[in-house]
Each structure stands twice: as C-alpha cells, then as structure tokens.
Amino acid sequence: MTSLPCNTVNVDTPPVVSTEPRNVIRAFIVLGFFALVSLSSFAVDHRFIYYSAYLWFGFTYGMSLQYGRFCMASAIRDLFAVGVPRMAVGIMIAVVLFSLVSALVTVAGKSTFHPSPIGLYSVIGGLIFGIGMVYTGGCASGSLYKTGEGSIAALLVVLSLSFTQVFLVDAGGWLNQLIPAAWTQATLAQDLPAVITPTDGWYDQFLAGYVWNLKAHTVGELLGFTNTVYAAFIGNSLINSIIPAILILAGIYVRWFRKGYLRDNKSQYQGFRTELAGYWSMITASKRTAIAGLVLGVAAGLHMWVMQGLQFRLGISNAGELLSGMGYSGLSIQDTVFDPGYFYITTQEAQGAAWVVQKLGFNVTDNIFFGLDNGVPNPILNPVLWMSIALVGGAAVMALLNNEFKLKMPTLEIATWAIFGGILMGIGARIGLGCNIGAFFATVTNGDPSGWLFGLGMTVGGFIGVKFFNWWIERQMAKEMSAFDL
Amino acid sequence: MWFYQIFRPIGLVWVGIRHRLARANNFRLRQVDLPEHGTLTLEETLDFVGDNCLRTNLLTKMILDKAVAGEVFEIISDNLSAVETIPFMLPNCNCEHLATVHEPTCRKIYVRKRDSLSLPTKSK
Numbered sequence: 276m277t278s279l280p281c282n283t284v285n286v287d288t289p290p291v292v293s294t295e296p297r298n299v300i301r302a303f304i305v306l307g308f309f310a311l312v313s314l315s316s317f318a319v320d321h322r323f324i325y326y327s328a329y330l331w332f333g334f335t336y337g338m339s340l341q342y343g344r345f346c347m348a349s350a351i352r353d354l355f356a357v358g359v360p361r362m363a364v365g366i367m368i369a370v371v372l373f374s375l376v377s378a379l380v381t382v383a384g385k386s387t388f389h390p391s392p393i394g395l396y397s398v399i400g401g402l403i404f405g406i407g408m409v410y411t412g413g414c415a416s417g418s419l420y421k422t423g424e425g426s427i428a429a430l431l432v433v434l435s436l437s438f439t440q441v442f443l444v445d446a447g448g449w450l451n452q453l454i455p456a457a458w459t460q461a462t463l464a465q466d467l468p469a470v471i472t473p474t475d476g477w478y479d480q481f482l483a484g485y486v487w488n489l490k491a492h493t494v495g496e497l498l499g500f501t502n503t504v505y506a507a508f509i510g511n512s513l514i515n516s517i518i519p520a521i522l523i524l525a526g527i528y529v530r531w532f533r534k535g536y537l538r539d540n541k542s543q544y545q546g547f548r549t550e551l552a553g554y555w556s557m558i559t560a561s562k563r564t565a566i567a568g569l570v571l572g573v574a575a576g577l578h579m580w581v582m583q584g585l586q587f588r589l590g591i592s593n594a595g596e597l598l599s600g601m602g603y604s605g606l607s608i609q610d611t612v613f614d615p616g617y618f619y620i621t622t623q624e625a626q627g628a629a630w631v632v633q634k635l636g637f638n639v640t641d642n643i644f645f646g647l648d649n650g651v652p653n654p655i656l657n658p659v660l661w662m663s664i665a666l667v668g669g670a671a672v673m674a675l676l677n678n679e680f681k682l683k684m685p686t687l688e689i690a691t692w693a694i695f696g697g698i699l700m701g702i703g704a705r706i707g708l709g710c711n712i713g714a715f716f717a718t719v720t721n722g723d724p725s726g727w728l729f730g731l732g733m734t735v736g737g738f739i740g741v742k743f744f745n746w747w748i749e750r751q752m753a754k755e756m757s758a759f760d761l
Numbered sequence: 762m763w764f765y766q767i768f769r770p771i772g773l774v775w776v777g778i779r780h781r782l783a784r785a786n787n788f789r790l791r792q793v794d795l796p797e798h799g800t801l802t803l804e805e806t807l808d809f810v811g812d813n814c815l816r817t818n819l820l821t822k823m824i825l826d827k828a829v830a831g832e833v834f835e836i837i838s839d840n841l842s843a844v845e846t847i848p849f850m851l852p853n854c855n856c857e858h859l860a861t862v863h864e865p866t867c868r869k870i871y872v873r874k875r876d877s878l879s880l881p882t883k884s885k
Contacts, residue, residue, distance in 0.1 A: 344842045349814065357818045357850040412813035412842075424841065428813070535852045560849070679841055681866060689813055741815070748819055 294676050302675040305668050309334060322597050325585050326658045332578045333662030336571065336618060337420055337669025341679075343567020345369075346417030347711040348408035351737030356745065360527045364557060365564030366716075367520040369572040373720035374516030376576020378507035381721075385583040387616025390496075390723040391708055392489030396481075397728035400707020400714065404729075405736020407436075407699025408711070409744060410692050415620040415700065415710035419663060423670025428685035428693045433624060435697025436704065440625035441632050443478060443705050444644035450477040458484030468608060472641045478705065479643045486708070493722035511722025519719075519727065524558070532557040575618045575717070582616035594658045595650065605630070605652030607640075613649035613659055619713045621704040622649060623659035630654055644705075707732070793835065795860050795871055804832040810839050810867055817843035818850065825854040828874040833859070836870040844868040 294302075313330060316323035339345065343365055350362035380386050391397070408414045411432040413421050418436075421429035454477050461484035467473040473483055494515040495506025536553040543549065559565060591597060595611040598604075606612055613622050629639045629651045640646040654660050674680040685693060704710045707729050709718070715733065718726030791803045807824060809817040817838050825834065838844050847870050848858040859871040 344845055346842060349842050349846070352815055353818065353846050353850075356815060357822050357846065358853045359846050359849040361846065361849050409815060412815055539852075561845075563845070678863075678865075681839060683811065683839065686811060689811070692813070744815055745819060748816065749823070752823070 333665035334669035369568035372572025401732025404703025409740025410696030437628035439701025
C-alpha cells in the first residue's frame with residue numbers, strides 16, 4: 276500500500292514544497308546572466324538600454340506565461356476537447372486589462388501600435404495557425420515559455436515555425452503561378468526597388484498586391500471619434516475589447532460552465548443572481564491563470580509606454596537608427612529593423628532563422644518581408660529577439676523556483692507533430708501577419724478589429740485540429756483494442 | 762507505410778493493453794492511502810509521462826467517461842498544462858478530484874468516478 280501524507284494538494288493550489296537549493300542557484304544564474312547582459316551592453320553603449328527594455332519585458336512575460344501556464348492553444352483546445360474554460364477566461368481577463376492600459380497609453384500619446392489592414396487573410400492565416408498550434412500543443416508564446424521549462428518539443432516548434440517563415444516569404448517559382456494577375460499588376464504599380472524582385476515571390480505579391488491595398492483602422496477611427504480619450508477608451512477599449520470579451524465569456528459560461536455550476540448549486544438557485552455568481556465563479560476558478568492574465572495585460576500596456584518613451588529619449592523612431600548609429604549592419608534597404616515596440620513573437624524568430632540561412636549562403640533579403648521591412652540583423656543585435664530569448668529565460672526562472680524545470684526529450688511521434696504543427700503555424704503566422712500575440716492579443720487590445728478576424732480563424736482552426744486529433748486517437752484506440760481482443 | 766509507422770501512437774497500445782489487463786487481473790490492482798480519503802484501491806494507473814497536453818487530456822477523458830461509479834484512477838503526467846487542466850475537466854466526466862501529488866519528475870492525480878446522482882464532496 277502506498278501512503279501519501281505529504282505534498283498533497285487540492286485543485287489549483289500551489290504545493291507547499293520549498294524550492295530545492297540547487298534550483299534556486301540555477302534560477303539566480305539565469306537571472307544573473309540577463310542582468311550581466313543588460314549591464315555590460317549598457318557599459319558598451321548607453322543606447323543598448325533600448326534593448327534591455329525589450330529584454331526585461333520579455334523576462335516578465337516569460338515568468339507570467341509560465342506561472343499561469345498561459346497558452347492560447349490550451350485555451351481553444353481545452354474548450355473543444357474537454358470543456359474546460361480556465362485558460363480562455365484568463366486570456367479574456369488579459370485582453371480587458373491590456374486594452375485599458377493601452378487606452379491610457381494611447382491617450383498619453385505613448386502608443387507604438389499601428390493597426391493591421393482588415394481583410395479575409397486574417398481569418399485564413401488564423402485558421403492555419405490554429406490547426407498547427409493544436410498539433411504542436413502550444414501557441415507561439417506558449418512554445419517559448421515551454422522551451423524555458425525544458426521542453427525540447429517546444430523548442431522544435433519554435434525552430435520549425437521560424438524556418439518555415441523564412442522559406443515562405445522567399446519562395447517563388449511555381450508558387451508565383453498561384454498569384455492572381457491583379458495582385459501582380461498592383462505590385463508593379465507600387466514601384467518597389469528592383470533589388471526586392473517584387474514579382475518573383477508569392478509573399479511579395481500577397482503583401483504589395485493585396486494586403487497593402489486594404490484599409491487599416493482602429494475602431495475609434497472607424498466610429499469617427501475626434502477626441503482621443505473617447506477613441507481610445509470607448510472605441511478601442513470598450514467596444515473592440517471589453518464588450519466582446521464579456522460576451523465571449525458569457526458564451527463560454529452558457530456552453531461550458533453553467534450546467535456544472537447549477538448542478539452543484541441547485542438548492543440555492545435565485546435566478547439571475549445565481550447566474551451572475553456562476554459567471555464570477557468561472558472567472559475566479561483558476562487564480563493562477565487570472566493573476567497571470569492581470570500581470571500580462573498590465574505589462575504589455577506598460578511595454579508600449581516604455582518603448583515609446585525610450586524612442587523619444589534616444590531621438591529615434593526605429594531601432595534600425597540605433598544599429599546604424601553604432602555601426603552595425605543587417606538593416607533593411609530602408610535602414611530599419613523589426614521594432615514593433617510591443618509584445619510580439621514570430622517575426623523576430625523568423626529574422627533569427629533568416630540570419631542562419633543567410634550564413635549558409637542563401638540570399639534571403641530579395642523580398643519585402645526581410646529586404647524592405649524588417650532586415651536581417653545578427654541575432655545578438657536584434658532588439659526584439661532579446662525579448663524572445665529573455666521570455667524563455669523568465670519562464671526558466673519561474674519553473675526552477677517552482678521545481679518545475681525538467682529537460683524533456685520528445686518521442687519521435689511528438690517531435691513529428693511538433694515540426695509539422697510548427698510548419699503550419701509558420702505559414703499561418705505569415706499569412707495572418709502575426710501569431711496569437713502579434714495578430715490577436717496585441718491587436719484586439721489596441722482597438723484593431725482585424726485581431727478578432729485572426730482570433731475567429733484561430734478558433735475555427737483549433738476546433739478542426741481538436742476534432743482531427745480526437746478522431747485520430749479514437750481510431751487508434753479502437754484498432755489496438757480490437758487487436759488485443761483477438 | 763512509413764507515415765503510419767511514425768504516427769503510430771505507441772503510447773496508446775500501452776494504455777489499451779494496460780486498461781484491459783487491469784480489468785482482467787485483480788492482482789494488478791494497487792492500494793493508495795490519501796489524506797482525507799483513507800485507503801483506496803486503484804482501478805488502474807494511466808501513465809502519460811512524455812505525452813503532450815492534448816493527448817493526455819483526451820485519453821483521460823475517454824477513459825474516465827467509460828469508468829464505473831466508485832472506481833479510482835491514478836493519472837501520472839509531467840505535462841504541467843495537462844496536470845492543471847485535468848482537475849477542471851473532472852466534473853464534466855462526473856468524477857471528483859481526490860488529490861494531486863507532486864513527485865520530483867511528475868505529478869500524480871487521483872480521481873474517483875462519482876455516482877451519477879451524487880453531488881461532489883466538499884473539500885475541507
């Protein structure tokens with residue numbers, strides 16, 4: 276008989292287990308590494324403080340994501356697969372809080388956000404991304420924080436989606452044949468530099484011939500608010516973020532939570548009051564996720580404020596000016612690098628992969644994505660990549676402090692799903708102009724309705740992915756069970 | 762054929778065989794002593810160490826849905842996301858969460874299938 280008197284916990288309660296001393300030391304080593312990078316880079320040139328800002332916000336994101344197990348793949352998957360709304364609720368909390376802080380930042384004139392064009396591409400990109408993230412078991416940000424927990428499968432996802440983006444944005448040949456002639460004509464009309472070879476490469480024509488001709492507006496702009504306060508708080512935050520989030524939560528409550536709540540509280544039913552209590556019970560069901568959502572929402576809003584403040588302080592509008600000022604290369608032909616000024620995931624990872632591919636002798640800058648817009652800087656000098664790496668570090672620190680760090684090698688099957696799903700995520704991220712963070716989280720919270728289109732596609736994709744996976748497992752189970760009976 | 766070989770979920774074979782063996786052979790049943798619940802006989806252990814969260818959650822749900830009232834299961838996983846999700850999905854499977862035990866390399870979750878008419882036990 277096994278006796279288990281100690282370290283036994285109830286639902287959602289962290290274990291009362293002290294951190295192992297060696298894990299505390301490891302956590303401090305990771306923390307010390309990032310502190311050393313921050314201080315030594317500042318000693319080399321004070322302008323590296325811009326990089327350090329990205330680094331420490333990335334570190335904060337990593338800690339929050341790991342603490343709350345914050346993952347959009349989990350949010351969608353758990354709803355459709357097992358009817359658990361915990362993560363979806365946490366994400367909606369983060370959306371509401373991020374939108375309020377973003378509105379404040381916008382009113383203060385410190386926002387670095389630019390809305391994306393509104394079009395069907397967001398739905399299609401989200402759909403492909405959604406299918407992929409269910410197969411991998413983690414979204415773009417989720418895979419990063421799981422890498423910090425020691426998951427090699429998650430690292431494979433990150434690598435897969437990064438390299439897929441590089442090959443996708445540079446692919447031409449027979450893929451050019453799939454592009455409508457109108458897009459090619461529209462691309463030619465953009466009068467782009469010849470070095471970009473804009474009509475050779477499907478992604479160049481997708482961007483210049485289709486996406487660039489779509490309108491981009493925030494809800495505040497669409498509603499015609501001239502007052503910045505009304506545009507930010509009513510248009511962008513209330514109408515585009517808070518009301519949809521409340522409605523989505525209500526839908527989740529009715530579909531997945533209400534039945535169980537009323538069954539457990541049927542003796543105390545008092546109509547609407549009980550329903551409201553149930554709604555609140557759903558929101559507070561997982562304190563870890565709710566706290567993580569709260570920290571993420573506030574940190575993501577402050578991130579914009581800090582980056583804009585630093586841009587003002589350093590007299591720049593893009594980190595490319597810093598790089599060229601310090602004598603570094605890797606810029607786009609516009610002397611820019613990718614520098615959104617807020618939480619973002621996939622583009623900087625694609626830049627890192629592009630740098631590797633370039634070092635292998637391939638030209639990856641004859642396209643709009645790298646050549647004209649984002650550049651291919653050395654990963655050590657890529658400010659936004661500092662954020663991604665620090666995110667992994669922050670997650671590692673949090674995992675170590677909770678004795679949750681474990682180096683996990685995937686089986687061949689899990690690795691195959693990770694790579695395959697990562698490829699889909701890479702394709703979806705490029706078509707949708709971002710991932711679950713850049714094309715959804717950061718956009719819906721800044722009043723950009725295109726984020727909801729990506730979210731819609733991601734949800735439908737997640738649903739399809741879950742149904743396929745469910746079918747796959749049931750099929751295999753049935754096969755193995757019948758074989759055993761024989 | 763190679764495609765099938767790669768995707769063949771070896772873990773499922775194990776789960777399927779273990780499920781049948783546990784039912785057929787009473788000597789395989791183990792007992793566990795849980796605080797507040799006393800000594801319980803495990804119907805079977807579901808070992809998902811190394812699996813991703815979706816597969817862990819789906820297989821757990823499939824097995825718990827088919828379980829008989831009163832049966833106790835031990836679910837072992839090192840996927841933190843799945844470990845946190847499983848207790849929340851138990852009411853939908855008409856199961857109650859007895860405890861989660863933190864081992865150095867994994868978590869063990871103990872659940873019991875409820876009688877369809879009974880209300881969940883209030884945690885103390």
